[in-house]
Amino acid sequence: MSQDHQTVAETTWRRAALRGARRCVGVPSFGIGLSMLGFGALASDLGFSGLQALLTTALVWGLPGQIAYAELAAAGAPLGVVIAAVAFANMRMLPMTVTGLATILGGRQVGFLGRLFLMQFMAVTAWTQMNADTPAMGPRDRLPYYIGFVAVLYVAGVGGTAIGYTVGSVLPEPALRVAVFMTPLYLLLLVAAARHPTNQMAVVLGAVFGTGLFPLIGDAAVLVAGLVGGSIAVAARRRRPSDGGGGNG
Amino acid sequence: MAESLGVDDPGLWGLFILAVLATFVWRLGGVVLAGRVRQEGPLFGWIAAVAYAMVAALMTRVILMPRGDLAWETLWPRGLALVVGFAVWGLAGRRLIWGLAAGVGVFAALVALGY
Numbered sequence: 540m541s542q543d544h545q546t547v548a549e550t551t552w553r554r555a556a557l558r559g560a561r562r563c564v565g566v567p568s569f570g571i572g573l574s575m576l577g578f579g580a581l582a583s584d585l586g587f588s589g590l591q592a593l594l595t596t597a598l599v600w601g602l603p604g605q606i607a608y609a610e611l612a613a614a615g616a617p618l619g620v621v622i623a624a625v626a627f628a629n630m631r632m633l634p635m636t637v638t639g640l641a642t643i644l645g646g647r648q649v650g651f652l653g654r655l656f657l658m659q660f661m662a663v664t665a666w667t668q669m670n671a672d673t674p675a676m677g678p679r680d681r682l683p684y685y686i687g688f689v690a691v692l693y694v695a696g697v698g699g700t701a702i703g704y705t706v707g708s709v710l711p712e713p714a715l716r717v718a719v720f721m722t723p724l725y726l727l728l729l730v731a732a733a734r735h736p737t738n739q740m741a742v743v744l745g746a747v748f749g750t751g752l753f754p755l756i757g758d759a760a761v762l763v764a765g766l767v768g769g770s771i772a773v774a775a776r777r778r779r780p781s782d783g784g785g786g787n788g
Numbered sequence: 789m790a791e792s793l794g795v796d797d798p799g800l801w802g803l804f805i806l807a808v809l810a811t812f813v814w815r816l817g818g819v820v821l822a823g824r825v826r827q828e829g830p831l832f833g834w835i836a837a838v839a840y841a842m843v844a845a846l847m848t849r850v851i852l853m854p855r856g857d858l859a860w861e862t863l864w865p866r867g868l869a870l871v872v873g874f875a876v877w878g879l880a881g882r883r884l885i886w887g888l889a890a891g892v893g894v895f896a897a898l899v900a901l902g903y
Contacts, residue, residue: 769834
């Protein structure tokens with residue numbers, strides 16, 4: 540009886556993981572593969588060793604921070620500047636981890652180190668994709684779905700870095716430019732489809748503030764746009780109680 | 789092409805480890821915080837909205853001004869592709885694949901034309 544139970548659980552787990560993996564094949568893995576290919580080519584161009592290029596992708600796993608690190612370390616910028624730039628560029632990992640963890644666990648109990656390990660693979664693509672896909676999914680399916688999705692994404696990202704490092708400079712520059720254009724557009728379209736009106740408004744305000752402030756304050760614009768845009772969206776929607784407050788849909 | 793950074797340079801590895809930690813702290817902080825924030829509460833809703841706004845801000849900037857390039861010659865083809873992508877996405881009943889195909893298609897065409 541309990542054995543039967545276990546087999547059923549294993550089958551559903553495997554099925555959800557496969558579904559997540561399959562979801563990643565196509566635009567998400569292709570997009571990340573190409574973005575990381577661009578990073579690999581950049582790292583090679585800047586004179587990094589192949590091992591460091593790969594480890595940067597594998598351990599940082601957040602492209603803006605990776606680029607900040609590679610560019611500034613290669614330029615010989617002071618240590619404090621490099622660290623601050625990377626921390627700044629990848630700061631969005633904090634709100635994405637807080638909300639992403641709740642989304643993928645679906646009420647499952649996972650130990651602290653397990654949660655921390657799972658979140659090592661959380662980045663913008665997985666976060667937006669999970670927000671888009673999981674509401675239509677049983678809570679128990681979400682964790683295996685996430686694991687399947689990020690497993691393929693991670694292989695594509697690290698693989699893309701390796702390919703970019705070795706042959707990236709062979710690719711014609713216009714082709715690379717078009718390829719690298721795809722991922723941010725894909726992710727922007729994904730977040731624009733946010734279910735909750737507060738988050739829809741946050742997306743519009745974030746895009747407007749982020750673009751408008753960037754020429755004035757540089758990379759800090761992401762942070763300011765996020766905090767200000769998100770706060771205005773929450774405050775504006777709170778005046779309309781019919782919407783039912785915040786949420787992560 | 790910069791000169792080689794030196795694979796065995798221990799200083800570079802030290803800097804590398806610090807850069808990895810500079811990302812890790814946010815994930816660690818997120819996991820710690822996630823256990824303390826009630827999912828239905830207003831704080832969680834605010835954090836989610838900030839995350840959405842941050843992602844939108846970053847992605848729009850990367851689309852329009854990749855690597856901080858502010859030149860109008862590179863900005864307008866990207867802006868046009870972005871607007872067309874979103875217009876088609878809206879007209880096609882918010883089907884992502886149509887918006888993506890239209891945006892990337894327009895950008896590819898402009899790049900092929902030499903813009």
